[in-house]
Amino acid sequence: MADKRIIYMDHSATTCVRKEVLEAMAPYHAERFGNPSSIYSIARESKKAVEAARGQVAKALGADPDEIYFTSGGSESDNWAIKGVALANRQKGNHIITTKIEHHAVLHTCQYLEKEGFRVTYLPVDRYGLVSPADLEKAITDTTILISVMYANNEIGTIEPIAELGAIAKKHKVPFHTDAVQAIGNIPIDVKAQDIDLLSLSAHKFYGPKGVGALYIRKGLKVHNLIHGGGQERRRRAGTENLAGIVGLGKAIELATADIEGHNQTIRALRDRLLKGIQARISDTHLNGHPEKRLPGNINISFEFIEGESLLLWLDDEGICASTGSACSSGSLEPSHVLMATGLPVEISHGSLRLTLGDANTVADVDFVLGVLPGIVAKLREMSPLYKGKKGG
Amino acid sequence: MYSDKVMDHFKNPRNVGEIENPSGVGEVGNPVCGDIMNIYLKIENNIVTDAKFRTFGCGAAIASSSMATELVKGKTLEEAWDLSNKAVAEALDGLPPVKMHCSVLAEEGIHKAINDYRKKQGLEPWVEKNPHAHEHVEGTCGL
Secondary structure (H helix, E strand, O other): OOOOOOEEOEOOOOOOOOHHHHHHHOHHHHOOOOOOOOOOHHHHHHHHHHHHHHHHHHHHHOOOHHHEEEEOOHHHHHHHHHHHHHHHOOOOOOEEEEEOOOOHHHHHHHHHHHHOOOEEEEEOOOOOOOOOHHHHHHHOOOOEEEEEOOOEOOOOOEEOOHHHHHHHHHHOOOOEEEEOOOOOOOOOOOOOOOOOOEEEEEHHHOOOOOOOEEEEEOOOOOOOOOOOOOOHHHHOOOOOOOHHHHHHHHHHHHHHOOOHHHHHHHHHHHHHHHHHHHHHHOOOEEEOOOOOOEOOOEEEEEEOOOOHHHHHHHHHHOOEEOEOOOHHHOOOOOOOHHHHHOOOOHHHHOOEEEEEOOOOOOHHHHHHHHHHHHHHHHHHHHHOHHHHHHOOO | OOOHHHHHHHHOOOOEOOOOOOOEEEEEEEOOOOEEEEEEEEEEOOEEEEEEEEEEOOHHHHHHHHHHHHHHOOOEHHHHHOOOHHHHHHHOOOOOHHHHHHHHHHHHHHHHHHHHHHHHOOOOOOOOOOOHHHHHOOOOOOO
């Protein structure tokens, strides 16, 4: 087991920390450990490091540094954006618009607010997972106080028309939040040009450390605090800063956004080789998500007649790390809400496989997966009563 | 999350396939729930002389089918009927709580196959002793 080759194709779940990021973080654990809020010189060094990272994040988003707030990650950023805007605008209205395919950090926050008296519209998506700008505009009412639409979907990789949606939100003067956790490093972002008022991001999705993220809040926007306590983050987010994590986030976002187009070309070429290879070798497949408007490293494909968890177990046996939208792997026994929202039949959603490629993947990795996947699918289909029925014996 | 036993029966499933002219067939599950099991039994002189299966489902469903067919082989019809989902799960060194329904499915599959045989023989089908098991076990799909 120890020397078994691991092929990691689950980059939408998390990524490894890049060497340059690790190196940047290293001094901030044991040497430059000062509390950024203290007054002595090593603390001032810490403060400088936090502000440098803030600058790096701001630059990557086209924001001002004082519009960036560090958090514990994507979930906190989403919670803060949604609860914070909702509570700050209670007098204006109680209506929130989001979509059916958001991450649970957004969906469950909205469901919580529904229990607290807010009204939430969950916009549908088309078969590719796209939100319609016309649907958004129709859903806006006088009481709408927040719109939250994810930049790119974590499961099927579909990229939403964020600039168009942002322009509609702006026209109706409704704050617009986007969960951009999957988008950073894959899509060029400019919060001003794209009319984004709040944006969530998380370092571990772009080769930074886990447990650190950020929320961009447009200057002047009213948002209640989520974490109360000390005066950190200009009195808007309490808690001693995750110093090494923040330094790592800054370095990671700088590297991830340095050459997005170049990175995308490489990843997309690998992804397309893998996807075309799968489609050529295996029958009865269904590509989930949009054929073009999708994250460069994302494949989400359903294999009819088989179940995803079995597939993952066999892939794991070959050292391949992937994920599925099947209910049977989630512990909840509910199939992926994203696949359901695209109208995919439940039984086909059980056979979905998500492969998300990243910087470390090679042509050899792709060809290895193409070498073993058809055999695994065939083995499981051979065992499946559905396949037998379909093939008439 | 799975025991070595489960992984063994998942990766090397015993008794995959069908029996020609089976004495009884049990088809249980639902594709919407993500698992379907077909159990085939050959019964001679009140003894289960062969058992096979086809399953669409997760690792636990495949391992439960494999183990259940192993356990009923060579048993009398009465003994095979008494095979509980718990016995299947225990023989697999346990299943995660959300996967217990997979063992229930195996028990149901065996029961259905036995009653299919009894009906073909012009005998009264046996009545489920523990229908509660199917409603209260954790992780049922609700369909």
